[in-house]
Amino acid sequence: MIKTKNILIISSNRLGDAILSSGLNEYFTKSANSKLTFVCGSTPSEIFKYCQNINELITLNKKRFSFHWFTLWSKLIFTKWEHIIDLRGTGISFFLFSNKKYRYIKKKNNIKEHKVSEITKPIVGEILQPHIKLSRNKDFKNNKLQEILKLKKKYKLIMIAPSANWIGKIWPSERYLDLVNRLIKHSFFKKSLFIFVGPSDERYLVEKVFGLKKPYIFDLFGNSSLIEIFYIMKNCKLFIGNDSGLMHLAALAKIKTIGLFGPSNKFKYRPWGEGNICISSPKNPDELMGFKGFNARNTKSLMLDLKTKTVFKKVILNTVKEK
Numbered sequence: 146m147i148k149t150k151n152i153l154i155i156s157s158n159r160l161g162d163a164i165l166s167s168g169l170n171e172y173f174t175k176s177a178n179s180k181l182t183f184v185c186g187s188t189p190s191e192i193f194k195y196c197q198n199i200n201e202l203i204t205l206n207k208k209r210f211s212f213h214w215f216t217l218w219s220k221l222i223f224t225k226w227e228h229i230i231d232l233r234g235t236g237i238s239f240f241l242f243s244n245k246k247y248r249y250i251k252k253k254n255n256i257k258e259h260k261v262s263e264i265t266k267p268i269v270g271e272i273l274q275p276h277i278k279l280s281r282n283k284d285f286k287n288n289k290l291q292e293i294l295k296l297k298k299k300y301k302l303i304m305i306a307p308s309a310n311w312i313g314k315i316w317p318s319e320r321y322l323d324l325v326n327r328l329i330k331h332s333f334f335k336k337s338l339f340i341f342v343g344p345s346d347e348r349y350l351v352e353k354v355f356g357l358k359k360p361y362i363f364d365l366f367g368n369s370s371l372i373e374i375f376y377i378m379k380n381c382k383l384f385i386g387n388d389s390g391l392m393h394l395a396a397l398a399k400i401k402t403i404g405l406f407g408p409s410n411k412f413k414y415r416p417w418g419e420g421n422i423c424i425s426s427p428k429n430p431d432e433l434m435g436f437k438g439f440n441a442r443n444t445k446s447l448m449l450d451l452k453t454k455t456v457f458k459k460v461i462l463n464t465v466k467e468k
Contacts, residue, residue: 150179150227153243156193157232158186158205159310160371160390163193164397165417166232166264168273173228174198182224184217188390191371197278230268257412275397275417285373289365293340293377296363300338303328304378304395306386308343308350313408313434313441314387316448318351323453324385324460329361333465340365340381342374342391383464385456387448388414388423396421403460407448408433424459426451 152173157163163185174181182201185193190204203220207213218237226243238246247268252258265273293302307321321341328334338361341351345367355364369377375394378384384395384402388409393416396402402416407426415423426433426448433447 148178150176151224152179152181153221153224153226153229153241154181154183155229155231155233155235155237156183156185157189158207160186160189160192161393161414162232162260163189164275164277164390164393165260167193167275167277167397168261168265169230169268170196170198171276171278172269172273173230179227182221188371192277192375192394195279195283195372197280232264256410259415259417260413261417263413275393277397279372283372283376285370285376288373289369290373290376293380296338297380300336301334302340302377302381303334303337304340304342304381304384304386304400306342306384306389306391306395308347308391309387309389311441313444313447314389314406315350315446316387316405316407316451317446318354320451320453320456321351321385322354322357324456325359325362327453327457328460331461331465333461337361338363340377342366342369342377385460392416401464403463405448405451405456407446407451422459422463424451424456 154169156166170181173179180200181198182203183193183199184203184205187204187206190202193199194202203217205213205217214235214237218240221241226241229238229241229243229246231238232249234249234251238248249264252263261275262272305321307318309315325339329337340363341354342365348366351366354362375398378395378398378400381400384400386392386404388404388406392402392404396416396418402421404416404423406423408430410430411423411425428450
């Protein structure tokens with residue numbers, strides 16, 4: 146009888162980091178007798194629950210006094226693990242039974258090493274490309290994908306993601322509108338439909354944009370599940386958005402991805418994949434956040450130095466030439 150190799154990967158609470166480390170899932174489930182238990186936050190679980198090589202998904206929801214870690218431990222303690230890969234860098238693996246353990250510790254020295262390399266190379270000795278293999282059964286809320294597929298016959302689809310997990314990383318929505326108004330006048334984008342996407346609780350960021358009722362702007366804010374957005378991305382020609390989980394999801398969907406960066410490390414978090422680029426503020430993160438008295442909780446957008454004309458020129462330069 147072939148013994149089952151139980152693999153435990155404790156992944157990130159954030160969508161972007163969970164995607165960037167996703168190559169580990171396939172690597173550790175290559176053998177037929179492996180069984181993968183995958184732990185992540187509620188947002189990435191909306192994608193990873195459809196992965197074929199994940200046998201059990203545990204969604205880690207935060208509780209008071211870090212009680213969620215005790216709850217997780219109680220679910221894992223009775224299993225003998227072959228590998229435990231703790232990408233959260235917690236101490237939970239010390240209280241579980243396993244043959245091999247790896248605990249991720251954030252590096253401080255090499256600020257120019259991409260997160261994909263920083264996470265995967267120390268574990269397996271090579272850089273593992275972000276990758277997910279999805280099952281056929283998917284939950285498409287409101288079935289917007291079918292509507293998008295019809296629109297694809299008439300328009301070049303461009304996805305715009307003006308939200309992020311922190312206000313400091315958000316390029317103002319009026320600048321996205323200005324960018325779209327400039328792009329639609331260019332011959333390359335003349336027959337384009339710009340799909341604005343983001344979570345419903347951040348809709349306030351783009352209310353003014355939708356209020357103008359531009360015929361070339363499509364409202365997808367809060368109207369689709371994350372898995373449906375991923376499949377809509379696959380039918381788009383281009384993604385433009387802030388440094389966010391949606392940016393990394395677009396790169397995973399294998400479409401050309403342009404990420405806008407300001408206070409975050411563009412070397413470490415630039416969109417992964419050939420041809421993808423980042424457009425960054427003229428000020429680096431230290432200049433934006435390194436001064437005395439800076440408070441991340443009270444700040445506003447730190448992307449104001451990134452001008453629309455700069456983004457427009459670089460988008461044209463990096464898309465039209467590929468026509």
